[in-house]
Amino acid sequence: MRSEGVLDTTKDNHKELANDKKRDYSQYFQTTYAPPSLKDAKKRGKEQVQILKDFSIPENLKDIGVGKKFYIRTYGCQMNEHDTEVMAGILNEMGYETTDSTEDADIILLNTCAIRENAENKVFGELGHLKHTKANNPNLLLGVCGCMSQEESVVNRILSTYPQVDMIFGTHNIHRLPQIIENALFSKEMVVEVWSKEGDIVENLPRKRKGNVKGWVNIMYGCDKFCTYCIVPYTRGKERSRHPQDIIEEVRQLAREGYKEVTLLGQNVNAYGKDFEDLDYGLGDLMDEIRKIDIPRLRFTTSHPRDFDDRLIEVLAKGGNIVDHIHLPVQHGNSDILKLMARKYTREHYLELVGKIKAAVPNAALTTDIIVGFPNETEEQFEETLSLVKEVEYDAAYTFIYSPREGTPAAKMVDNVPMEVKRERLQRLNAVLNDISLEKNKAYVGKVVEVLVEGESKKNPNVLTGHTGSNKVVNFKAPKHLIGEIVKVRVTDAKTWNLGGEWVEEKSEVVS
Numbered sequence: 001m002r003s004e005g006v007l008d009t010t011k012d013n014h015k016e017l018a019n020d021k022k023r024d025y026s027q028y029f030q031t032t033y034a035p036p037s038l039k040d041a042k043k044r045g046k047e048q049v050q051i052l053k054d055f056s057i058p059e060n061l062k063d064i065g066v067g068k069k070f071y072i073r074t075y076g077c078q079m080n081e082h083d084t085e086v087m088a089g090i091l092n093e094m095g096y097e098t099t100d101s102t103e104d105a106d107i108i109l110l111n112t113c114a115i116r117e118n119a120e121n122k123v124f125g126e127l128g129h130l131k132h133t134k135a136n137n138p139n140l141l142l143g144v145c146g147c148m149s150q151e152e153s154v155v156n157r158i159l160s161t162y163p164q165v166d167m168i169f170g171t172h173n174i175h176r177l178p179q180i181i182e183n184a185l186f187s188k189e190m191v192v193e194v195w196s197k198e199g200d201i202v203e204n205l206p207r208k209r210k211g212n213v214k215g216w217v218n219i220m221y222g223c224d225k226f227c228t229y230c231i232v233p234y235t236r237g238k239e240r241s242r243h244p245q246d247i248i249e250e251v252r253q254l255a256r257e258g259y260k261e262v263t264l265l266g267q268n269v270n271a272y273g274k275d276f277e278d279l280d281y282g283l284g285d286l287m288d289e290i291r292k293i294d295i296p297r298l299r300f301t302t303s304h305p306r307d308f309d310d311r312l313i314e315v316l317a318k319g320g321n322i323v324d325h326i327h328l329p330v331q332h333g334n335s336d337i338l339k340l341m342a343r344k345y346t347r348e349h350y351l352e353l354v355g356k357i358k359a360a361v362p363n364a365a366l367t368t369d370i371i372v373g374f375p376n377e378t379e380e381q382f383e384e385t386l387s388l389v390k391e392v393e394y395d396a397a398y399t400f401i402y403s404p405r406e407g408t409p410a411a412k413m414v415d416n417v418p419m420e421v422k423r424e425r426l427q428r429l430n431a432v433l434n435d436i437s438l439e440k441n442k443a444y445v446g447k448v449v450e451v452l453v454e455g456e457s458k459k460n461p462n463v464l465t466g467h468t469g470s471n472k473v474v475n476f477k478a479p480k481h482l483i484g485e486i487v488k489v490r491v492t493d494a495k496t497w498n499l500g501g502e503w504v505e506e507k508s509e510v511v512s
């Protein structure tokens with residue numbers, strides 16, 4: 001295990017930091033905190049991952065939150081959403097209760113996302129607003145956690161310009177939340193606990209899941225792919241897979257509790273098991289076991305095309321409770337750009353994989369992530385993204401303008417594409433995607449689909465909303481007691497983003 005990456009959080013150091021506002025904080029971090037380094041990170045495979053099973057809240061901290069409330073705001077991906085569930089579970093065990101208002105909270109945590117610059121700007125904006133909340137309630141503890149806390153530049157900026165923050169802790173330090181809160185309560189200085197080591201697996205953390213219908217289960221942590229634009233391998237550490245038995249037990253528990261849907265989570269789930277030294281076992285094997293558990297719907301995300309193997313396709317073809325939706329980020333349609341992105345596949349390989357998936361799972365809805373405006377992307381290269389989108393016919397896509405992330409290889413590339421060209425390309429791409437989505441949705445009209453009812457529609461409380469297995473949003477009128485159930489709906493109306501329908505009680509032929 002590396003230990004040199006541990007930030008020194010002794011009080012003396014905090015005092016020194018707080019007293020000397022003009023100090024160059026990056027100097028301080030250079031000795032104690034490893035900023036993103038591709039070279040160092042790529043050596044990570046040789047380090048050993050520890051599996052810790054003895055998490056517990058120290059006796060003296062078990063009641064520290066009784067009569068107090070916490071509020072967590074989550075930014076970014078499902079991994080963060082799930083980390084929030086773990087933090088909520090820990091806080092509950094310390095006696096804290098949840099609140100949905102920042103005004104009556106005793107602890108506010110911002111669980112942040114670093115994937116693009118605008119995600120970070122939102123957090124800095126929110127920290128500005130919370131300055132007033134903190135002024136009105138000096139006993140409030142304000143914490144910043146999640147991916148942004150793993151970035152040296154962000155920690156420096158908070159230390160120097162956001163004194164209202166009481167605690168900063170990283171993605172590897174969540175299990176230390178009780179001790180971090182204790183330090184913050186009894187110290188006047190900002191508590192910083194960010195480990196730049198590559199991360200362990202902590203098994204028995206408590207969780208306060210959001211709702212009791214859809215459950216998320218981490219199957220692995222971290223990412224070793226190092227796509228040149230992406231900050232995740234640095235903020236989330238190295239790839240490390242949970243043991244199959246621990247995952248299967250967690251899914252079984254969700255089944256016993258009556259959950260209707262489980263999503264297996266990881267940054268690159270197709271690399272599941274590659275780090276096992278004594279076991280030849282991958283995502284396909286895991287899915288093949290989990291599909292036998294009595295959970296009506298089983299999903300997994302996010303996939304990397306490079307590691308998506310035939311064994312997994314063979315298991316997906318078995319259908320059953322495995323939903324017919326696959327999120328398969330392509331990022332770009334041109335092989336030269338894919339190479340510069342270090343995606344480790346070509347356009348042709350990707351299309352070949354899509355062909356195999358469509359042959360094995362004919363009803364599969366495919367969705368993707370796409371980046372436009374990667375450094376020096378030419379018009380012709382961008383058009384290859386458009387042509388790939390038309391060829392695959394995605395049901396939906398998340399599209400992004402490339403955002404340079406400090407410390408990543410792509411951030412050093414000189415870029416000759418003006419922002420207005422990137423914006424215009426994004427619009428053109430979205431227009432093509434929307435046309436395809438609408439056409440795909442129209443094909444559902446007249447068919448009966450199964451919908452997991454998630455709640456009332458935000459726009460109209462008389463309308464219920466939910467998802468099909470293929471991840472289409474369906475809105476329809478039906479009694480509220482159906483929330484949490486899987487029901488049949490006849491589709492009557494198709495829009496770009498969702499379907500409208502009528503609830504059908506009788507048995508009908510189901511297509512999805």
Ligand code: 5AD
Nearest residue numbers: 115229230329369370400401402403
């Ligand atoms: N700029 C823009 N989009 C990015 N993504 C990841 N890093 C960046 C970046 N630097 C996108 C990718 C990824 C999704 C989660 O976010 O498309 O799949």
Ligand code: SF4
Nearest residue numbers: 223225226227230232
């Ligand atoms: Fe980022 Fe995904 Fe690439 Fe990993 S595989 S580096 S998380 S884009």
